[in-house]
Amino acid sequence: MSCLSRARIALIATTGETDAHVTTCLACHRALDDERAGRDLARRLDVPELAPRRHAELAAEIMGLVDAEPPPAPRWFAAPKRRRAIVFGGLLASALAAATVALLVRPAPPVHGSIAIAPATETPRGTSNVPPLVTPELPHEPPQRQPSAPRSRDVARVDPPETNSPPRIELPVSRKKHARIAPESHVVIGAQDEDAAHPAIERGDVELVAPVDASKQAFSDGWVAMRAKDYAAATAAFDRVTSPAFAEEAAYWSIVASRRAGSDALAETKLRAFTQRFPQSAFLATGAH
Amino acid sequence: MKMGVLVELRPQGFEDLSDEGLAAACAIGDRAAQGLLVRRYLDGVHRFVARMQAGFPASVDDLVQATFIAAFRSAANFRGPSLRSWLFGIAANTIRSHVRTEVARNRLVSSLADHPREESVSPASGDVPRLREAISQLPPKLREALVLVDLEGEQGADAARLLGIPVGTLWRRLSEARARLRTSLGGGS
Numbered sequence: 274m275s276c277l278s279r280a281r282i283a284l285i286a287t288t289g290e291t292d293a294h295v296t297t298c299l300a301c302h303r304a305l306d307d308e309r310a311g312r313d314l315a316r317r318l319d320v321p322e323l324a325p326r327r328h329a330e331l332a333a334e335i336m337g338l339v340d341a342e343p344p345p346a347p348r349w350f351a352a353p354k355r356r357r358a359i360v361f362g363g364l365l366a367s368a369l370a371a372a373t374v375a376l377l378v379r380p381a382p383p384v385h386g387s388i389a390i391a392p393a394t395e396t397p398r399g400t401s402n403v404p405p406l407v408t409p410e411l412p413h414e415p416p417q418r419q420p421s422a423p424r425s426r427d428v429a430r431v432d433p434p435e436t437n438s439p440p441r442i443e444l445p446v447s448r449k450k451h452a453r454i455a456p457e458s459h460v461v462i463g464a465q466d467e468d469a470a471h472p473a474i475e476r477g478d479v480e481l482v483a484p485v486d487a488s489k490q491a492f493s494d495g496w497v498a499m500r501a502k503d504y505a506a507a508t509a510a511f512d513r514v515t516s517p518a519f520a521e522e523a524a525y526w527s528i529v530a531s532r533r534a535g536s537d538a539l540a541e542t543k544l545r546a547f548t549q550r551f552p553q554s555a556f557l558a559t560g561a562h
Numbered sequence: 563m564k565m566g567v568l569v570e571l572r573p574q575g576f577e578d579l580s581d582e583g584l585a586a587a588c589a590i591g592d593r594a595a596q597g598l599l600v601r602r603y604l605d606g607v608h609r610f611v612a613r614m615q616a617g618f619p620a621s622v623d624d625l626v627q628a629t630f631i632a633a634f635r636s637a638a639n640f641r642g643p644s645l646r647s648w649l650f651g652i653a654a655n656t657i658r659s660h661v662r663t664e665v666a667r668n669r670l671v672s673s674l675a676d677h678p679r680e681e682s683v684s685p686a687s688g689d690v691p692r693l694r695e696a697i698s699q700l701p702p703k704l705r706e707a708l709v710l711v712d713l714e715g716e717q718g719a720d721a722a723r724l725l726g727i728p729v730g731t732l733w734r735r736l737s738e739a740r741a742r743l744r745t746s747l748g749g750g751s
Contacts, residue, residue: 279733279737280733280737281733283733283734283737284718284733286740287711287712287736307740307741307744308740310740310744311737311739311741311743311744312712314743314747315693315697315712315740315743317690318613318616318693318697318713319690320609321608321609321612321613321622322609323604323605323608323609331608331623332597332600332604334623334627335600335626335627335630336600338627338631339593339596339631339634340593342631342635
């Protein structure tokens with residue numbers, strides 16, 4: 274039987290356990306005696322007593338230090354794991370916020386003036402084969418506009434038109450705040466600044482991915498009929514348009530279709546109504562057609 | 563968990579709070595509980611620190627204070643079973659930090675002055691001063707084991723847990739400490 278380890282002998286000397294090997298092994302017996310001698314030697318050390326007066330003083334000093342301590346951190350923040358999680362989460366949130374801000378403030382390529390919007394003299398997308406229209410006579414003087422250089426607050430910005438995503442048009446509508454114009458359909462008729470002095474967005478069409486609604490369908494049907502030279506059907510189709518997004522365009526092209534259909538009286542009536550409803554219309558301003 | 567215990571026990575008698583309840587009350591900054599903890603364990607902690615710092619009595623009070631302050635800060639981490647043993651563990655850590663600081667400071671002072679500092683108590687006549695000196699000369703790890711087990715009577719498993727070492731390591735350190743003590747005092751008794 275092998276001799277006991279020093280750790281085992283120290284344990285026996287401390288706890289008083291018995292081990293049969295110690296009684297038969299002289300070396301282990303001697304080692305155990307040495308352990309007991311060392312234990313007894315250490316226990317001779319005097320017990321440092323704290324005098325009652327010093328006890329009270331020391332306790333008072335400790336409580337004084339406690340009172341001088343800053344208040345403990347909230348328990349929900351005190352646990353190390355939770356504190357680490359909170360700190361890590363805060364750093365992550367800050368990084369995400371910084372990334373978001375960086376993305377939002379990334380300058381988009383500005384499109385000034387005729388932003389992907391067809392001028393009034395052009396036909397909507399895909400209608401280049403439409404025969405020349407006979408423009409009605411405009412009975413009044415076009416309103417005088419002061420051409421102005423684009424100002425930062427007047428510039429409408431549109432997402433790159435080559436992308437397939439719907440463009441977002443941002444337009445200042447007041448001196449203090451900006452509004453985002455999200456056309457419901459594929460045509461933007463126009464928008465003016467707060468003073469109505471000049472248009473901030475030229476009318477025309479903007480390709481959008483938007484749900485087909487009745488007005489859009491009617492406007493599209495009108496142009497199908499125009500290309501088919503079915504001007505009566507085109508007039509009827511344009512007259513079905515009710516959406517404000519198409520109203521001005523539809524009303525104008527309804528006049529043109531009526532004129533081409535030979536209904537001059539009807540066209541004249543519609544023109545009067547148009548000038549009253551859209552006095553600032555660029556169709557009137559240009560006097561084209 | 564601890565708050566519930568505190569609410570239940572406190573109306574019945576604050577002085578009768580269990581170790582766990584007392585630690586919970588201290589964790590939320592209850593000054594009365596902190597005072598009770600000091601009153602209840604000041605003697606034991608002071609004795610332990612005084613034995614650990616046998617050769618440097620001037621630092622005992624400061625270390626005792628630091629032990630209780632550290633205990634109040636970490637009272638929420640008390641997991642039982644014995645508040646006394648837990649306080650001894652905190653005291654041992656406090657002493658280790660103190661010793662490291664002192665060693666670094668003494669090295670700096672020694673490098674700046676021709677005369678070494680004499681902070682330790684010089685050996686005096688009689689067994690007890692020699693014994694105190696011999697214990698103070700033990701390496702801290704051995705001294706911790708000796709004081710905790712042989713002088714404070716802690717169970718081996720408890721002492722090992724509060725020192726953060728395996729039980730076998732504790733017994734080996736204890737054996738080594740006893741052997742060095744015998745050697746320092748000329749062969750023992």
